[in-house]
Amino acid sequence: MKLSVIVPCFNAADTITAQLEALGKQQCLEPWEIIIADNGSTDETVNIVKQYQQIFTNLRLVDASAVKGSAHARNTGASVALSENLAFCDADDEVTSGWVAAMIEALSKHDFVAGCSDYSKLNEPWVVKSCGVREANGVKDYVYFPYAAGNNLGIKRSIHNLVGGFDEKMLLLQDIDYCWRVQKTGIKLESVSNAIIYFRFRNTVKGMYRRCWRLACYDILLHQKHQQMGMPKLIRWRHLSKDAAILPLKFLLKVRNKETFVRWLLDLAWLGGHVQGCLKYNYLTI
Template sequence: MIAYYRGLPGLAVQLDALARQDYEGSFEVIVSDNEGSTDLQRYLDRYPERERLRLRRVDSSDVAGTSHARNVGTRAAEYDFIAYCDQDDAVYPGWVRAMASAGREHDLVGGPLERDSLNDPVVASWRALPDPDEPFVMGRFLPITFGCNLGIRRTVFDAVAGWDESYPTAASDVELCWRVQTAGYRFGYARDAMVAYRFRTGLRETWPQAVEYGREEARVAKQYGAPGRRWWWFPIHAAVVAGTAPVWPWAWSRRRLGQWTWVTGNLAGRIRGSIRYRTLYW
């Protein structure tokens, strides 16, 4: 299932990746249109692998946000296991097979991300991704998977009331993962369910994303009582940010500017979130 908003022409990369799946069973691809785009419908009608993918659009444009789009798309699905991917990424050929296999034994499933396929080397260096060999534990609490690579049983989705739409974008995946697990359901990790993850390529787009991630992670950490990093992490992080601040930013390489922007934006977001939600989350 793909939550869609102003995703053309890049959506073709993800659809082409889904068309290359080696899964021998049947599946459908739902594009949940959070924009209300007539261009999208025309594009899907002409997509050459439409029949093979059982491709269809559902309208979720009544409420803005990825969480709402995913809820609408999930409730329109025909199958009892739902796998989510994003409009600007590309799943690996074995993704559906690996997700479906893990979904037979687990209630919620995640997989790894890689950064090199869809990003130029400079942009790929801006952010580190979690170790692909094991699930990522967020906030020293419980494992999570990212919304661009997440699978859930439909019965579990219904039992926990789906995605929390008060988290329209950032940290919605963390909140869902923790809610499912604290309700007693099983989390599984599908090592072979790899997704090529696309970063934002501009510094002006990267900064607000980093801030939003940090801020909303603080919110969900307070909601579930996650301790976050140990207290001494904050002064170390702050010292690194201050010590590497660009005195003459125009003399920095794009690689170094991008790395500093992401780290600093995430710290700023955690500080803002700690103030807004009256918690200490580093």
């Protein structure tokens, strides 16, 4: 078995069909498998997957409902994988036809890899213009360690096990935490430009705002956790105060249409989430 593709899901009935169809169109002659790790769906997700099991002989469905969150679902899928090579994608995105082959090739050369995203297929143009600059597309540089999104990662199973998998206590940003912990072992995160997925953003302003706020709140928890592992203090109150002072000026100078307004609104959400996270997790660095 050359690759185990792990797809965590929860109430993904509206999108998982498209992802399964995309996985079924892979241009790959090597043996590989799909593991759908269901995190306790209450909609038609499980029934849809069971229908596709009658078509795809390499498709497995596992119960990953014991602990809430995609981290547990990913870990559960990895625990039953038949391959030493693991690849993670999400139920609300769509892999391109060469994704599996690209992941197999990449993991034959490297231990830890990340693919890239295409925003054009699944999102309206205004959504891409509003949100595209905020997402980690491929490997994103950072002053601590680079990172990538968990919807397009590949890794050796032995290394996944070495770091204890994804942190199941983190309901968000567990993918960044995972990337950082893997790299702390000395393993580099490599970019795979031809392992492309079609990424789906939230399609309402409210959904974008709420997601950005929650991510920012968890960002504080993420930094707090890694400061205990040697990460420098990168988020400080004086930085948040500066951002708060600049926001009204940015509104006056940059907001000209729907796209620029949504960008500004997401900046506001990121700031608000950071402030909430500082208070919630007692992160009071000056």
